[in-house]
Amino acid sequence: MKKIIGISALIATSFSTFASEVNVYSYRQAFLVEPLFNEFTKQTGVKVNVVFAKKGMAERLEREGEHSPADVLLTTDISRLIELQEKSLLQPVNSAVLEQAIPSQFQADDNTWFGLTTRVRNIYSAKRLGNVDINYEDLADVKYKGKICTRSGKHPYNVALVSSMIAEHGEAKTLEWLKGVKANLARKPQGNDRGQVQAIHQGLCDVSLGNSYYFGKMINNDKQKVWADGVNINFPNQANRGAHVNISGVGVAKYAPNKSSAIALIEFLASEQAQQMYAETNMEYPVRAGVKKSELVASWGEFKSDALPLETIAKHRKTALKLLDQAQFDL
Incomplete structure (x- = not known):
C-alpha cells in the first residue's frame, strides 16, 4: 500500500519549483477559505490571491482565455464543477496525494476535479x-x-x-x-x-x-x-x-500560469489539517476518511450515503x- 503523503512531505519538497503566488477564483465565501489559504502561505511561503464571486466563473474564464491568471478554481457543488469540465476550462492533475486522500466517488474520471467536502x-x-x-x-x-x-x-x-x-x-x-x-x-x-x-x-x-x-x-x-x-x-x-450527497470541489484552471503551486495548494486542502479546518468552519463532512467531524455535525448521527x-x-x-x-x- 502506498504511503499517504501529508503536508509535512509537501513542506519537504523543494520550493524552487513553486511560484511565489497562486491565484484562486472562488465561489466559496471568504470566511470559509481564507483561514486555509493563510495556513498554506504560513507553511509554504506561497501567497494566495483570491477573486470571490457568486456566479460567472466559466464566462470569465472563457473571456480571459489563455491569458487568464487563474490557477485554482474552487466551487460550491458538482453542477458548477461539471460546467467547468464540459467547457474544457480545467486541466488534468496527476497526484498520488489526491488519489489516495479523496475517495474515487468524489473525483473526476479524467482527474480534472476533486471533491473537498460533502x-x-x-x-x-x-x-x-x-x-x-x-x-x-x-x-x-x-x-x-x-x-x-x-x-x-x-x-x-x-x-x-x-x-x-x-x-x-x-x-x-x-x-x-x-x-x-x-x-x-x-x-x-x-x-x-x-x-x-x-x-x-x-x-x-x-x-x-x-x-x-x-x-x-x-x-x-x-x-x-x-x-x-x-x-x-x-x-x-x-x-x-x-x-444523496453533494460536494464542494476544486480543479486547476486550463491555462494556470502557476500549475505547481496550484497543485500544492489543492494537495494541502486535501490534507488532514485542512480538512479538519474546512469541516469545522462550514459544518460540512470531510471528504477524507478518518478526519473528525465537528462536534455539532457529529451530534446529528451517522448515516448511509449513496x-x-x-x-x-x-x-x-x-x-x-x-x-x-x-x-x-x-x-
Whole structure:
C-alpha cells in the first residue's frame, strides 16, 4: 500500500519549483477559505490571491482565455464543477496525494476535479411529527399533499438531487415523481434552504428539502435558531441506497500560469489539517476518511450515503432540467 503523503512531505519538497503566488477564483465565501489559504502561505511561503464571486466563473474564464491568471478554481457543488469540465476550462492533475486522500466517488474520471467536502440533501420535518423514516420517493406520496416546501427545482442543489433520481429510477419514473412532489407543494418554490425551515416554523408546511450545513448555520444564528429548534434533520433512504450527497470541489484552471503551486495548494486542502479546518468552519463532512467531524455535525448521527459516483449522477444534469420543465415544477 502506498504511503499517504501529508503536508509535512509537501513542506519537504523543494520550493524552487513553486511560484511565489497562486491565484484562486472562488465561489466559496471568504470566511470559509481564507483561514486555509493563510495556513498554506504560513507553511509554504506561497501567497494566495483570491477573486470571490457568486456566479460567472466559466464566462470569465472563457473571456480571459489563455491569458487568464487563474490557477485554482474552487466551487460550491458538482453542477458548477461539471460546467467547468464540459467547457474544457480545467486541466488534468496527476497526484498520488489526491488519489489516495479523496475517495474515487468524489473525483473526476479524467482527474480534472476533486471533491473537498460533502453535504447531505436532507429532509427536514416539523418537530411535532417526531422521528421520520423517509425516502426522497415518499415526497410524491399523497399523504404529503400541501405539506412540502422547497426552493426552486432548478437550483443546482435540487438539480443534483433530481439527477440522482434519474440515475436510480430512469427518466419516466423521475418525471412522475416530480409531478407528484409538485402536486404536494404547500406553495410555489421560492427562497433558499433556510427559508423552507422558516416556513415550517411558521406552519406553512411540514417538510422541506435542505442541505445539512444550513442546519448548523441556523443553530448558530440568534434569529434563526428558533427555526432549527422546530425541526428534525432526517437522512433519507437509509433502508436502501442511502442519502444523496453533494460536494464542494476544486480543479486547476486550463491555462494556470502557476500549475505547481496550484497543485500544492489543492494537495494541502486535501490534507488532514485542512480538512479538519474546512469541516469545522462550514459544518460540512470531510471528504477524507478518518478526519473528525465537528462536534455539532457529529451530534446529528451517522448515516448511509449513496455510493454512486457524483460524475455518474452529474451526467443526468441536462435531463434533470428538461424534466423539471416538463413537470412545470417552478410554476
